[in-house]
Amino acid sequence: MVADVINWIQEEETLDGRLQRITTFLENEGYFLPSPKNVDRSEQGDTHFMYGQSLTVEYTVVDQGGRKVYHYHEIGVDHIMLRRIRRDEEWTLEHISSIPRILRRGKLILDELDKVIYQSRRTYMSPTGERYSLRVIIRRSWQGIWYVATFHPRPARR
């Protein structure tokens, strides 16, 4: 079932086509994909080359550590959204617009030279009623650019 959905999404050759199919899938499941607010889109559309791939800037956020963090369109769609769907965690994607807020006001969990982990201060409810928080992991590329690497749920401590 999940494999069928993933295959259907990946049949689309363009990134925007895949995003459209993800949006359709989420809407059919009863979820929506809101856009983040209060972000800097002045560099939107610029491209950076990283890990052998051209990445398109969607927005930037200055995190609580003063780092300028890039959110790339390709990572958001092909690596974060598809991973969540592949793991039956599509219910978290409705909160993907919370990434900037978590970067600015979340709890600092790990602060390493090239990796920082933030966690949402609020908790959310899963479709079956369990509470979870959200984590955002940012990484620094070898070029020195900080970017959103992933966004995932974590069980809330009872």
Next chain:
Amino acid sequence: MGRRLDLWFDSFENTFDLLLTDRPKEPTANDDANYDFLLYFIRSLKTGEVVGFSNEGGNLATDYERLMGLLEDTPIPGLFDVPELGLRDATLDEIITAIYCRFVLGESAVEYPTAEERERPLPTMAEEPNNFE
């Protein structure tokens, strides 16, 4: 025979997900373990049962040696089959090593020894605890 894990590898940042194929369809999430945020247990939110493993947010190319050291200090019990890697009855560190060799080092022609031939680097517990913490 070990429990079967499905492997998904993301070559963009060298990350993997290993998910039990017989897991129930329930919401899951990454839970911290004692592995310095280099390895997560994927837990069912409903039952707390571990249904997989992931190094999401990491990079196996740079984290491999540190992760192996952590797994040596705190082994994860259990034997697993990973058909994509041709592994049967493998410990998690063996599986991660196979992923590293195959996908990071690109040693596609590596032949893994059969379970009988392999010398197990880690002892496995007679009974697997339900709670990995």
